[in-house]
Amino acid sequence: MKILVIAEHDNHTINAATENVITAGLSLGDGVDVLVAGHQCRAVAEKLSILKGVNQVLMADHQVYQHHLPENCAKLIAQQASEYDAVLGAANTFGKNLLPRVAALLDVEQVSDVIEIQSETIYKRPIYAGNIIQTVENKERIKVLTIRTTAFAGQQVEQDPVQILDLDTVIDNTQSRFVGLEQTQSTRPDLTAAKVVVSGGRGFQNSENFTLIEKLADALGAAIGATRAAVDAGFVANDYQIGQTGKIVAPELYIAIGISGAIQHLAGMKDSKYIVAINKDPDAPIFQIADVGIVGDLFEILPALEEALKKQNLIT
Amino acid sequence: MIILVPVKRVIDPYVRVRVKNDQIDKTNLNMTMNPFDEIAVEEAIRMKEKNPAVEIILVSVGDGDCQETLRHGLALGADRAIHVATENELLPLAIAKILQVMSEKNNVDLVLMGKQAIDGDHNQTGQMLAALLDWPQGTFASQVDLDKAEVRVTREVDGGLETLALKLPAVLTTDLRLNEPRYAALTHIMKAKNKPLESIPLEALGVEATDKQKILKVELPPVRQGGKMVSSVDELVECLAQAQVLPL
Ligand SMILES: Cc1cc2nc3c(=O)[nH]c(=O)nc-3n(C[C@H](O)[C@H](O)[C@H](O)COP(=O)(O)OP(=O)(O)OC[C@H]3O[C@@H](n4cnc5c(N)ncnc54)[C@H](O)[C@@H]3O)c2cc1C
Ligand SMILES: Nc1ncnc2c1ncn2[C@@H]1O[C@H](COP(=O)(O)O)[C@@H](O)[C@H]1O
Numbered sequence: 001m002k003i004l005v006i007a008e009h010d011n012h013t014i015n016a017a018t019e020n021v022i023t024a025g026l027s028l029g030d031g032v033d034v035l036v037a038g039h040q041c042r043a044v045a046e047k048l049s050i051l052k053g054v055n056q057v058l059m060a061d062h063q064v065y066q067h068h069l070p071e072n073c074a075k076l077i078a079q080q081a082s083e084y085d086a087v088l089g090a091a092n093t094f095g096k097n098l099l100p101r102v103a104a105l106l107d108v109e110q111v112s113d114v115i116e117i118q119s120e121t122i123y124k125r126p127i128y129a130g131n132i133i134q135t136v137e138n139k140e141r142i143k144v145l146t147i148r149t150t151a152f153a154g155q156q157v158e159q160d161p162v163q164i165l166d167l168d169t170v171i172d173n174t175q176s177r178f179v180g181l182e183q184t185q186s187t188r189p190d191l192t193a194a195k196v197v198v199s200g201g202r203g204f205q206n207s208e209n210f211t212l213i214e215k216l217a218d219a220l221g222a223a224i225g226a227t228r229a230a231v232d233a234g235f236v237a238n239d240y241q242i243g244q245t246g247k248i249v250a251p252e253l254y255i256a257i258g259i260s261g262a263i264q265h266l267a268g269m270k271d272s273k274y275i276v277a278i279n280k281d282p283d284a285p286i287f288q289i290a291d292v293g294i295v296g297d298l299f300e301i302l303p304a305l306e307e308a309l310k311k312q313n314l315i316t
Numbered sequence: 317m318i319i320l321v322p323v324k325r326v327i328d329p330y331v332r333v334r335v336k337n338d339q340i341d342k343t344n345l346n347m348t349m350n351p352f353d354e355i356a357v358e359e360a361i362r363m364k365e366k367n368p369a370v371e372i373i374l375v376s377v378g379d380g381d382c383q384e385t386l387r388h389g390l391a392l393g394a395d396r397a398i399h400v401a402t403e404n405e406l407l408p409l410a411i412a413k414i415l416q417v418m419s420e421k422n423n424v425d426l427v428l429m430g431k432q433a434i435d436g437d438h439n440q441t442g443q444m445l446a447a448l449l450d451w452p453q454g455t456f457a458s459q460v461d462l463d464k465a466e467v468r469v470t471r472e473v474d475g476g477l478e479t480l481a482l483k484l485p486a487v488l489t490t491d492l493r494l495n496e497p498r499y500a501a502l503t504h505i506m507k508a509k510n511k512p513l514e515s516i517p518l519e520a521l522g523v524e525a526t527d528k529q530k531i532l533k534v535e536l537p538p539v540r541q542g543g544k545m546v547s548s549v550d551e552l553v554e555c556l557a558q559a560q561v562l563p564l
Contacts, residue, residue: 069480070443070446070453071452071453074447092474093455093456093471093472093473093474094473094474096439096440096443096455097443097453097455097456097473098443099443100408100438100439100440100441100442100443100444100447101443101444101446101447101453102447103409103440103444104409104412104443104444104445104447104448105447107409108409108526108528109407109408109409109410109526109528109529110408110409110438110440111529112437112438112439112440113437122532126437126537127435127436127437127534128327128333128340128434128435128437129329129434129437130537131332131333131536131537132333132335132340132534132535132536132537133534133535133536133537134531134533134534135531135532135533135534135535136529136530136531136532137529137530137531137532138528138529139528139529139530140526140528140529141528174483175451175452175482175483175486176452176453176454176480176481176482176483177480177481177482178478178479178480179468179479179480179481180478180479181473181475181476181477181478181479182476182477182478182479183475183476184475184476192474195563196561196562196563220562220563221563228492231492231493232492232493237476237477238458238472238476238477238491238493239472239473239474239475239476244434244437245352245431245432245434245491245492247474252561253556253561253562262330263329263330263332264329270540273561274556274559274561275540275542276552276555276556287542287543287545288542288543289540289542290542290543290544291542291544291555291559292544292545292546292552292555292556293542293543293544293545293546294545294546294547294548294549294551294552295545295547301549304549305549305552305553308549308550308552308553309553309556309562312553312557313564314553314556314557314562314564315562315563315564316564
């Protein structure tokens with residue numbers, strides 16, 4: 001199979017999700033080609049060209065692709081895709097925005113959120129907030145898949161650089177215009193790639209209290225996550241939301257604090273390796289899936305936990 | 317201005333679905349309008365409240381029960397509704413092709429729809445519809461400002477909030493923070509009974525669904541073995557140390 005992976009980047013650095021997608025691609029074929037569309041993005045193409053498993057990098061470097069708007073990027077990808085058997089992207093807001101548009105241009109149905117590739121045509125994906133796993137057979141002419149990155153390893157070995165092929169196709173876009181990006185500033189690790197996630201819910205009551213979570217997160221080198229309820233209430237920004245309709249995480253350690261454990265939240269974190277739950281309600285459903293739970297008031301437990309971890313020299 | 321709002325009838329998000337005889341067991345489950353579509357309906361109504369010249373058309377594809385969901389949308393404030401009747405569970409591209417026909421037939425200026433149906437969790441249909449119509453798309457919208465020829469959309473993306481300006485006609489898909497949907501008032505529920513609701517058989521639209529994708533199996537995910545409780549922070553720390561999940 002000939003596989004095309006759509007790279008995600010900000011014209012300077014590659015989003016780590018792209019590496020997980022390459023790994024998924026390598027379970028479909030012997031190597032993958034990677035497409036980089038952007039502006040002044042050669043550094044990205046060069047980085048990709050030394051990732052093992054990459055056969056060739058296709059680079060469309062032009063101002064019209066600077067903000068990765070789907071109106072023209074999807075057309076560019078669809079043009080290239082006719083040479084391939086499969087087109088893969090990450091099942092995050094970048095891939096979800098772009099790939100269905102590509103699939104429609106190719107007149108094929110897409111498969112979203114692939115968590116397992118059994119063969120060239122058979123994959124598994126979660127539906128109903130992860131309460132059901134579906135096995136899908138996909139015999140479309142070109143397979144368009146979005147990959148759930150937590151289900152595929154991201155570690156990449158390096159190789160000698162492969163060819164970077166310049167695509168000179170310039171597709172104009174007069175339909176949409178980039179106005180701005182309000183980026184959430186954070187010095188913490190990226191939520192979807194973090195080894196430890198400390199996550200808070202409505203139990204924190206207000207945004208001022210929610211900052212209590214930061215001390216523990218920083219001591220653990222963790223990313224901070226949240227429930228929909230916490231985001232809706234304005235405790236944190238929208239991109240902290242974990243769940244069925246937010247981000248999917250699977251860290252080594254997930255600490256859920258003041259979170260009840262609704263199915264929509266579990267959908268985004270239940271594949272974490274080790275789950276800790278702190279909740280004052282002994283019947284909170286989060287306890288049923290937590291490796292270890294403690295019943296109590298988070299405002300007492302949180303400082304005590306920090307103290308105890310410090311005393312044992314388990315955190316900095 | 318004509319706004320099309322596609323709405324899907326789904327199992328209540330707070331119900332736990334089960335598998336019976338290798339099928340998803342849908343018997344006696346509470347059904348509702350897909351929550352993201354409720355947000356789309358609400359946004360359309362707010363636009364109509366600002367500009368009475370707006371007409372809101374609902375479309376739902378599915379079996380006869382969808383008409384109940386459409387009536388609910390009419391009670392909320394939509395003007396008329398179209399039911400595209402089929403017993404088959406269609407995939408996103410087929411739905412998008414139906415919506416393309418509906419958009420063209422009804423001279424639609426704006427499609428407002430959910431980013432995701434919470435049953436299939438595809439998150440595809442809006443993007444596909446935009447491609448088929450060759451219209452711009454504003455997905456995962458948390459704020460929408462409508463001008464004469466342009467719509468400004470703030471999108472919930474992984475890195476924060478992105479703002480785009482799109483030329484009309486356009487397709488927008490809603491995220492959770494766009495608005496808080498209202499409840500239907502009793503008087504409106506009564507009035508909705510007289511609003512136009514037509515039903516068209518899928519066959520009449522000339523849209524063909526793919527036979528290239530098949531569901532081979534549905535199953536429950538592996539159960540997570542949790543449930544261990546500790547009664548002190550010290551015990552908790554001991555568990556963490558033993559599990560070797562701390563970064564140090
Ligand atoms: C369409 C749709 C999509 C959704 N998508 C998502 C999603 O992606 N992600 C998501 O998270 N949710 C999502 N939800 C919402 C989900 O159903 C729940 O409402 C939400 O996860 C609840 O958040 P919570 O646990 O913070 O709040 P609650 O359910 O209110 O729980 C708060 C918990 O805090 C505990 N608590 C309170 N005070 C204290 C204290 N002092 N000490 C210790 N514990 C305390 C309480 O016992 C309670 O268990 C979605 C819902 C819908 C309908
Ligand atoms: N059967 C349907 N009838 C009407 N609208 C639908 C249907 N299926 C999907 N949609 C619309 O497409 C959106 C995205 O669905 P999906 O791509 O399936 O996650 C939904 O929120 C609806 O607005």
